[in-house]
Amino acid sequence: MIEPQSTNLYKNLLIKYNIEPDFVEDCGKVQKIYSHHGIFALKKASLTKDMHNRFLHTIQNLHEKGYRYVVPIYRTTDGNYVISSDQSQFYLMPWVESGISINSAQRFSDLLREAARMHSITALRGKINHPQYEAYYGKMKMHIDQRKLAYERFIEKCESRIYMSPFELLFCTYFKELMRSEDEALKNLEEWFAHINDKKESRIVICHGNLSPTHIVYDANGNSYLINFERTFTASPVYDLYYFFRKYFYKYPQKSSDALPLYRQYTRYNQLTDDERYFLFYHLAKTNNIHKLIQKYEEARPKSEKDAVAKLQHYLWQMQAASSFITSIESELEAEIFAEGTGDGTGDGAGEGSVTAP
Template sequence: MKQQTLEPYFRILTKYRLEPDFIEDYGKIKKVYTKQGIFALKEVRYSEEQRNRFMQAVNRLHDKGYRHVVPIYLSSDGRHLQSDNSSGCEFYLMPWIDNGQVRADQRFVDLMREAARIHKVTEVTGKANHSYFQHFYEKSIANIDKRKLDYERFIEKSEQKIYMSPFELLYCTHFVQLMRMEDFVLNTLVDWYEATKEKNKDRISICHGNLSPNHLLYDERGYSYLFNFDRTFRASPIYDLLDFFRKALYRYPQKVAEAVGWYKEYSQNHQLTDDERLLLFYYLTQTDNIHRIIHQYQTDPSISEKTIVVKLQRSIWQMQAAHTLVTQINEGIQQEKNEALFAEDNGGGGESSESSDSFVGSENNGETENNY
């Protein structure tokens, strides 16, 4: 990097009492070589809200003694973030970890384990908001009815044509499956609402906000560390899982069998309650993305037929994969229930879980706020 380009980084590094010998450019991350060691300097642009969330996550994880995140160093004036007035950017400093060679499938398992641990150690609980549950339930029912009506109108319009477009043909081919999925979503929503009626406490955790195996590093001993908490927020842990599984199932081919294993790994380290699990399944299987694509097709003439067909096909694959994932998890839960009942009937003394989630972990109680 040119000396003129390096000036902002030198100014920032002096606040950590570091004198760089050499700096390598990795985009938003700079690899800094010093006599004290090798460091990673990350450049960020935070809004005030993002900055507060980031600092809360860093401090909360540190206070809870969680050590499987890449540490963020304090500057000489006791700050985690340092501003550069000339560029308007902020920076934070971390140790440089040379990422070890780990199999891709193992990375996903380790990611789920670390996400579960973060959710567990940062969990707080409080009184459940039943009036909000009812409002959410009624609004969601109305949304399902609207989507189904729109789907029926669009297939009627498409079938009136002598020659359908590729988009319309693809949609009509999967129309029956789409309507069945809406029925499945409705049943899941009803089950969720029933589960909330017995709910006295609600819980939230610190969510990473961008779970990805690319945000996991391994040191020379093989220990894993999460980094990139730039999108962190506080909410139910299902929102971290929802974003992760949606992205995982949007790729092709979808690895549904592996995804079941990822869910098991998470659940062994942090158990979702019945209502949390059902709400996750509701969000995973609802067809709102397909509904938006159909609306875009009808209202945006600038988008090409090829582009919109690809979007619809990928969303259909995602819907199918999500349904298979949820079905397999539900079957596993039911099988374990049956085995527990069989053991009790035969005097096996089998212990039943507090939750119907078959992938058992321990529930943690603490302080809380309600956040959906």
Template sequence: MQEKNRLKQVAPILRHYAVEANFVEDFGRVQKIYSNKGIFALKKIKTNHGADFIRHVHNLYQKGYNRVVPIYPTADGRYAVLHDHHLYYLMPWLANELKEDRTQRYQQMFRELARMHTISVREVKITKEEREEHYENTLQQWEKEKEFLSGFIEQCEKRAYMSPTELLFCLYYHDITQAIKYAEDKLKAWYEKTKEEEKARTVLIHGKVSPEHFLFDERGYGYFLNFENAKLSSPLHDMLPFLSRSLKTYPKRSEEAVDWLYTYLKYFPYKADELLLFQSYFAYPGPVIRAAERYYQKKNSRGERKMLQYLQGQFWLLKNTEYVIMRIEETERQKQEAAAAAAAQAQAEQEGAQN
């Protein structure tokens, strides 16, 4: 009965593609369609997402980027079908049988992400006033959060008996404020470097980079899918959320995260100002501040023990991020020293040739 219902539900949608389903497997918002014309993936999205992402995908194809799971047109040329208050689109079903280990899989994903950014990059005009406004607003927001942290720790230290969460916050306070200072210093350095510039780079960002959204075909080629969050934005906005998600774990020194970042940067190097802004945003300890605010505002309905675990988890993210930041600093310093040594050697050789 359930199978008949699935076939009945997809039939009016597939009719637009002249496809007749024989069997349907349900994978949440994606359905695997076994049909008279092969195996397909039928994806359901909310109508408020619109179909802008389809335009972005086609723009990539027109620019020669074909590592995107293709979206099939209907018989009358449309790329999405409106049915029962949802949009549906049809794609080939990729087997995604892993022929590579985890390291190679991630490296291929970030090479392709860098290539997608390279193909779609363009400069946009940003006035000095817009840049200054962004800088001032960010610093103002961070200043408010520093004031909250200062007030919260004063309140904690006045108590005769702190709660476990308050005690843990006091132990974390120094590391949190150090991370804020680092982020502020990088933001100020970015602004000093760019305050006279009136252009910035944008790319087409995927919007939700994940190994789950990078599938492999039977030949071992990787393809991006799930472009519903794609938009033109700073290239930072693909790497930052991915790295933050990957570091939400127990305390660890993640050389993997460093490798992922530099695999990407090898093929799409950030400009000096972009790297400064990346370091600032990446280092800023927003999640642990949100956790402290939630506790202070008594939004800890999960209880003291759960809140304690939540705060600890966000602090582990801060420390994991701190390690990656330190490795970035070390790597960039080594690159600068190597460049300076090469320049000095070249100058010495030139002077020797003249003598």
């Protein structure tokens, strides 16, 4: 139920769009606005100055590029996309509701397709700053060494106890896998650095910043559209994929085959270069979240051992799923290269098409 004070707020905001609401339905952060002009979605956001600027840049850039697979943001009568009230920001969109039932697999697939389209259409090339990349490589390599050393010290401490805690026992059980994952991260970091050193340009795109199945909507014809560009930023397309798959893998054990179709769907519309692919693998293989969790555990034992164990277990499942995912993609690429070399078939040219780096 909408409080009268809130209703007055929304009325005052909608005046700037020349809209008189007949009824306002509270849908959380989104208000469903009924009016004789139609049905609208008034979204409440909390944007810093930088987020606000990036949001506006994204909306304007996508419009200029002719990308139409986003729910449009309406301007106020004085030409603004965002209006402010009481330290909050609001923006208005058409209400999109298809009434069509979309299963989760299709929703995820459409999300990756639209992300790929957005990355492809907003891609820019810039000259590579090799000293900066070399400094980054050295820093990330040092972090891998630090994590491995921390794991070795922690297992020594755990094994010196007569009785381990459940958290310590779980860590020790997966210690070797953790070390292998960091070795995998190092291998891919080195491959990325070797490839980037041979290039003169890198590719940057507009990243959505929060790819989620809740951020794609469908119209009555089943067409999909992206929403929520409040966390957008400009960087390598790898970062959108990394954040997406990191969240996707953070659940119960699963087969890498669940994620492979999503990766294929993305690369069908926006092929990754070799260096971008290695950069993605590096980020997926590193275990920095587990490292932070162990540091926190050592500094102060948590009030709930059960919660700490559950969080560690989810991070370990995430690590295993990512490792299997990387291996599956590498196996597919090797099979394609073999098929091309023997003349038995043609691959999809992974790593070809774009010549830019993250």
